[in-house]
Amino acid sequence: GENVEQHPSTLSVQEGDSAVIKCTYSDSASNYFPWYKQELGKRPQLIIDIRSNVGEKKDQRIAVTLNKTAKHFSLHITETQPEDSAVYFCAASMSNSGAGSYQLTFGKGTKLSVIP
């Protein structure tokens, strides 16, 4: 099955600096890579995603890059703000052709702290 590794597990940055979180995946058949943000005590929420036919996607201060050859993808947050503090999860989606379904395999998360 798919395996997703996420680094670092914790990250502290000064407000206004950039933050980068990296993930690698094992199954070359994976074709969809979402990122979720989970604030303390809250439910995970999708913040950005990328499909395998795209190399980069940007939404305001957030961007995601994908390198299919190397099987890794990264989340970039620029001009970080205290409200960016949360746990961020990357995920990779692959088809379970036997069951006719798509599963998301999640990384273990990165706890981002933005220091004012």
Next chain:
Amino acid sequence: GAGVSQSPSNKVTEKGKDVELRCDPISGHTALYWYRQSLGQGLEFLIYFQGNSAPDKSGLPSDRFSAERTGGSVSTLTIQRTQQEDSAVYLCASSLSGSPYNEQFFGPGTRLTVL
């Protein structure tokens, strides 16, 4: 509209007892997922329902775990003979369809503590 809801929000049980966790997906969403989130870990896929198709149970960790989805809407995750290692937050998510590109909307979770 209303998001995904789960009940109870917290459940404390004794080892060996059975528990039932409930998920109400967003109305009109045909796909429903259950995940388990242990402390400091990512989200572990458990089971997936899509419309009237047979569920994908490939993530269930043991035969003590089962789930049903009645009428294509509400789902119940049942854990029999609970063990301490079952303690975790159980998250439910729903999406518009089974396409991998549809956003999964998560519920608030049920925190299960097995004493």
